[in-house]
Amino acid sequence: MKSSTERRPGGLAVLLGKEVNVGLRSASLYLLVGLPIVVSLVMRVVLSGGGTKPPKLAITGQAEPALERVVTELGRGPKAPVRLAPVRDEAQGRALLAKGKIQGLLVLGPDFDSELAAGRRPLARLYFDEAGGTSAFSLHPVIRELLRMQARQQEPARLEVKGIRGISPWQAMLPAWVVMVLLATLTLMPTSLASERQTKTLQAVLVTPIGLGEFVTGKALYGVLVGLVGGIAVLGVNLARVGNIALVIVLLCLGAALATLLGLLVGLLVESPQAASGIATGLYVPLLWGAFFADLSGVVGALSRMTPSFHLAHGLRQALYSQGSFSSMWLTLAGLGAATALLGLLCVWALRRAEQRM
Amino acid sequence: MTQPSEAHDRCEGSESSEGLILRARGLVHRYGRAAKAVDALHGVDLSVRKGEIFGLLGPNGAGKTTTIRILTAQLAPTAGEAMVAGCDVVRDRRELHRRIGVVFDTPNLYDALTGRQNLVFFADLYGAPLGRIAALLERVRLTEAADRPFKGYSKGMKQRLGLARALLVEPQVLFLDEPTSGLDPASAHDVRALIREVADRGITVFLTTHLMELADQVCDRMAILYSGSVKALGSPRALKMAHGAPELVVRFEGGEVARLPLGGAETPSRVAALLERGGVQTIATEEPTLEEVFLSLTGSALR
Numbered sequence: 001m002k003s004s005t006e007r008r009p010g011g012l013a014v015l016l017g018k019e020v021n022v023g024l025r026s027a028s029l030y031l032l033v034g035l036p037i038v039v040s041l042v043m044r045v046v047l048s049g050g051g052t053k054p055p056k057l058a059i060t061g062q063a064e065p066a067l068e069r070v071v072t073e074l075g076r077g078p079k080a081p082v083r084l085a086p087v088r089d090e091a092q093g094r095a096l097l098a099k100g101k102i103q104g105l106l107v108l109g110p111d112f113d114s115e116l117a118a119g120r121r122p123l124a125r126l127y128f129d130e131a132g133g134t135s136a137f138s139l140h141p142v143i144r145e146l147l148r149m150q151a152r153q154q155e156p157a158r159l160e161v162k163g164i165r166g167i168s169p170w171q172a173m174l175p176a177w178v179v180m181v182l183l184a185t186l187t188l189m190p191t192s193l194a195s196e197r198q199t200k201t202l203q204a205v206l207v208t209p210i211g212l213g214e215f216v217t218g219k220a221l222y223g224v225l226v227g228l229v230g231g232i233a234v235l236g237v238n239l240a241r242v243g244n245i246a247l248v249i250v251l252l253c254l255g256a257a258l259a260t261l262l263g264l265l266v267g268l269l270v271e272s273p274q275a276a277s278g279i280a281t282g283l284y285v286p287l288l289w290g291a292f293f294a295d296l297s298g299v300v301g302a303l304s305r306m307t308p309s310f311h312l313a314h315g316l317r318q319a320l321y322s323q324g325s326f327s328s329m330w331l332t333l334a335g336l337g338a339a340t341a342l343l344g345l346l347c348v349w350a351l352r353r354a355e356q357r358m
Numbered sequence: 359m360t361q362p363s364e365a366h367d368r369c370e371g372s373e374s375s376e377g378l379i380l381r382a383r384g385l386v387h388r389y390g391r392a393a394k395a396v397d398a399l400h401g402v403d404l405s406v407r408k409g410e411i412f413g414l415l416g417p418n419g420a421g422k423t424t425t426i427r428i429l430t431a432q433l434a435p436t437a438g439e440a441m442v443a444g445c446d447v448v449r450d451r452r453e454l455h456r457r458i459g460v461v462f463d464t465p466n467l468y469d470a471l472t473g474r475q476n477l478v479f480f481a482d483l484y485g486a487p488l489g490r491i492a493a494l495l496e497r498v499r500l501t502e503a504a505d506r507p508f509k510g511y512s513k514g515m516k517q518r519l520g521l522a523r524a525l526l527v528e529p530q531v532l533f534l535d536e537p538t539s540g541l542d543p544a545s546a547h548d549v550r551a552l553i554r555e556v557a558d559r560g561i562t563v564f565l566t567t568h569l570m571e572l573a574d575q576v577c578d579r580m581a582i583l584y585s586g587s588v589k590a591l592g593s594p595r596a597l598k599m600a601h602g603a604p605e606l607v608v609r610f611e612g613g614e615v616a617r618l619p620l621g622g623a624e625t626p627s628r629v630a631a632l633l634e635r636g637g638v639q640t641i642a643t644e645e646p647t648l649e650e651v652f653l654s655l656t657g658s659a660l661r
């Protein structure tokens with residue numbers, strides 16, 4: 001009987017193929033990778049203001065035309081602080097306000113203009129919808145500013161306005177969503193290993209010519225692939241501008257490897273699926289903090305700045321928006337590389353330990 | 359780590375000069391450490407000839423699964439040695455796994471993949487020709503279900519697919535751990551038939567079971583394992599003859615039963631007396647069962 005086989009036994013490529021094949025049929029992959037992508041898009045809309053319209057304001061009284069001119073000067077379209085709604089009188093304005101058609105009604109007294117010109121402080125009454133809290137918040141400062149501008153008439157200095165390409169709040173937050181998707185593998189890996197143990201598919205693979213080391217390496221490659229694809233997807237769907245693409249790819253690979261190895265370490269050391277999942281979640285949360293809360297003052301901010309996820313998010317921010325170079329970021333890269341290497345060594349130790357216990 | 363080619367060179371031919379394809383000497387396995395250690399095996403000796411169906415019979419906790427895990431190089435013995443298909447189970451693990459097939463007590467393939475995708479994956483791992491998959495699916499009667507997800511299979515179908523996986527490499531020894539456990543009678547019959555078919559093709563079969571019927575029906579030879587020790591080894595018939603005695607069983611119309619030793623000096627005269635008494639319904643000879651053999655060897659029931 002033949003003991004040798006006709007084809008070369010498969011190795012990492014076969015294991016990686018299986019992981020992808022099984023992973024694509026797993027709801028948890030779509031959830032963990034899809035969630036940061038969706039949230040990043042939602043936050044982009046929210047933070048860039050595309051989803052909110054300026055409140056509608058009606059003005060009645062003597063100074064109405066002048067104030068309207070000021071509003072027009074302040075801006076038009078979605079960038080305008082308020083939109084003006086035409087009303088005949090105060091009664092119609094209050095009716096529209098009660099129906100929610102407008103968010104504010106500014107009523108100016110009959111001697112408003114003359115008192116203003118005389119240097120006195122005339123009364124302007126603002127009605128707003130109490131149910132619409134955000135409108136009240138946004139209307140109040142806008143109207144104060146309108147009245148201030150109306151009173152001075154003349155600007156104290158000439159102001160030249162020029163647009164520059166800065167980082168908007170959603171752009172500043174984008175690397176944190178990338179880190180979130182990279183960290184998905186931290187929870188995917190222990191669950192995947194535990195599931196293979198529980199269903200004994202691991203046992204079935206280990207009676208083939210494949211060893212535990214190759215098996216775990218196959219999972220690690222899959223984790224890095226998921227992180228890399230997920231990270232690129234977050235950047236892609238947000239049409240992120242990329243300053244140094246090579247640096248971004250290196251940082252994505254480092255982040256994915258770091259999260260994957262940490263996940264595998266948990267999976268190798270903890271056999272109980274529930275315990276492994278709990279520990280992975282316990283690590284996931286503070287690491288995520290690192291990406292989001294590093295700007296906070298106090299202990300949370302200080303601890304966040306000590307996490308590798310903060311350095312990863314910071315590095316990505318530099319690589320995306322500031323043309324960061326490898327040489328200017330050597331310290332970040334070295335730190336992340338060292339953390340990844342340390343986790344790799346710990347995984348080898350945990351692997352040997354697991355092999356001895358089998 | 360040992361390179362495959364080195365392991366292949368070190369592995370001997372498949373069988374020993376005595377025609378043994380599996381030989382275990384003094385296998386000991388200890389779980390746990392120091393004071394809390396528990397010995398699962400106490401010096402197990404086994405020998406299996408090429409081409410035979412060998413059964414390891416014992417109750418739950420006897421050490422059957424530990425033994426099969428050592429023989430399939432999933433577990434290193436605390437002491438002792440074993441050679442399977444010419445390979446040392448500790449040193450030549452990788453080459454050994456090219457020469458054996460293993461069917462587990464629970465069907466352990468990937469739920470998310472179809473039956474065919476599972477077989478393709480394992481064939482890729484072994485380097486087995488993909489062309490063999492269709493024939494194997496046919497042999498285990500899963501051709502129609504091959505493209506359905508594994509998680510939708512019945513337990514009998516799952517066990518048959520597990521058998522197909524183990525046969526991907528045309529193994530020299532096929533190990534089966536409790537192959538019919540938990541199966542309905544029809545599926546158990548199917549698996550028994552497949553085991554015989556495999557043996558007819560010259561593949562040595564090593565199975566563990568706590569089911570006497572399975573051991574009695576399919577095994578050429580068997581070992582009785584109890585509390586980590588082999589209590590007896592031989593063919594089912596030889597064991598029954600050695601550890602029990604055939605009887606003459608006389609049944610009366612009223613339900614009364616008389617049992618007489620078949621070879622007893624007084625048996626003929628006692629049978630004649632019973633016949634004279636009248637009311638005899640049947641007279642038959644009965645061999646001892648493996649249950650009785652087990653009871654006489656261990657002092658406790660098998661189940």
